[in-house]
Amino acid sequence: MFLFQFLIPGIEILIIAIILYYLLSFFWNTRGMDLFFGISVFGVVYGLAIILHLPVLQKLLWYFVNVAVIALLIIFQPELRLALSRLPIRGKKYREITEFDKFLDSMAHSIYHLAERRIGALVVLENQDTLDEYANKSVLLNADFTSELIESLFSTTSPLHDGGVIIRGTLILSAATILPLADESAQITKSMGTRHRAALGMSQVTDALVIVVSEETGKVSIARDGIMSRGVKIDRFKGIIRSVFTQSKTAMETGLDLIDRLRQWNQ
Numbered sequence: 066m067f068l069f070q071f072l073i074p075g076i077e078i079l080i081i082a083i084i085l086y087y088l089l090s091f092f093w094n095t096r097g098m099d100l101f102f103g104i105s106v107f108g109v110v111y112g113l114a115i116i117l118h119l120p121v122l123q124k125l126l127w128y129f130v131n132v133a134v135i136a137l138l139i140i141f142q143p144e145l146r147l148a149l150s151r152l153p154i155r156g157k158k159y160r161e162i163t164e165f166d167k168f169l170d171s172m173a174h175s176i177y178h179l180a181e182r183r184i185g186a187l188v189v190l191e192n193q194d195t196l197d198e199y200a201n202k203s204v205l206l207n208a209d210f211t212s213e214l215i216e217s218l219f220s221t222t223s224p225l226h227d228g229g230v231i232i233r234g235t236l237i238l239s240a241a242t243i244l245p246l247a248d249e250s251a252q253i254t255k256s257m258g259t260r261h262r263a264a265l266g267m268s269q270v271t272d273a274l275v276i277v278v279s280e281e282t283g284k285v286s287i288a289r290d291g292i293m294s295r296g297v298k299i300d301r302f303k304g305i306i307r308s309v310f311t312q313s314k315t316a317m318e319t320g321l322d323l324i325d326r327l328r329q330w331n332q
Contacts, residue, residue, distance in 0.1 A: 165310065168210060168235045169303055175212040176276060176285060177299050179219060185280035186219040187229035187260045189244070192309065194271040196238070200231050203242035210235045219278075229263065229275075245270055247291075264288040274309055276302075 107126070114122040172188075179186045189196065204225055208214060210232060218240050219226050228241040247265035257265075264275035268288040275288040286295040287305055297305070 164235070165307075169306055171210065171212050172215070172232075172306075173299055173303055175215045176278060176302070178212075179216060179278045180283045180285050183280050183283040184216075184219055184221065184278065185226075185260055186276070186278035187244070187264060188215070188276040189229050189231045189242070189267055190274045190276070190306070190310070191231060191233045191238070192272045192274060194273065196231050196233070196271065196273060199242050199244065200239035203228065203231075203239040205239050206237050208237045210237055229267075244275075261286065261288075261293065265291065265293050268292070274306065 111123070111126050113119075114126060176186065176188070189199075214237060215230065217223060218230055218237075225240040229244050230240050231238040231242055244263040245266040246259070246262045247269060258279070258281070260277050260279070264277045264286070265288045267273055267275050269291040272290070277286040277288065277293075278284075279286070284296045285299075285302060286293055287297050287302065288294075289305075289309070294305075
């Protein structure tokens with residue numbers, strides 16, 4: 066009986082923590098986040114009204130809640146629909162992988178089309194570490210990924226062709242991004258240009274996967290965890306990216322990255 070008395074509150078705390086985690090993950094960096102904080106403040110005020118025995122204030126707040134719930138369901142219907150679509154229901158994983166494969170095929174086509182034309186490119190695929198620090202210092206795009214857009218960004222006639230492009234999910238987050246150059250290591254050779262040094266440097270300080278297209282040789286290289294693979298063929302290119310990012314999705318779905326996500330929010 067003594068153990069049971071502690072078990073029930075523990076289960077309640079766990080359920081509340083899971084609910085708060087999903088609410089934060091759904092609405093973080095959206096207009097719904099301000100609402101979430103507003104509701105939290107409202108809850109604190111309502112709790113104080115109960116503790117201080119203020120019946121009139123309690124009654125007014127209760128009436129307000131009855132009206133506000135209906136209004137919120139109407140106003141934030143798009144956000145709620147997005148939140149429900151992210152729930153790990155049966156069959157969702159297959160749809161996500163299909164969408165990812167379409168994105169991967171489109172990106173691979175773009176990268177190797179640039180390589181054939183010997184147009185230099187530097188593409189950063191964000192993983193678990195947020196790259197907002199670098200994106201905010203460059204040209205923010207927040208545009209859906211398309212082959213035409215990514216190729217036009219690296220065209221020599223484009224004012225944004227210098228620097229790197231950061232991709233978050235299937236969104237082109239920024240262009241003309243300045244990346245940190247690599248520290249001296251065995252990976253650096255005299256033949257490495259600025260793009261390759263920047264790709265290697267970015268992979269040393271973040272967990273991002275960085276793609277480089279050499280304008281001199283037309284070869285594609287991939288940098289990850291401070292190691293660069295050069296002359297990567299398209300089949301291996303797809304295999305590397307798929308192995309990295311499908312594993313990341315699985316980790317997020319099972320909640321294994323909860324501590325890392327909370328640490329990012331506190332920064």
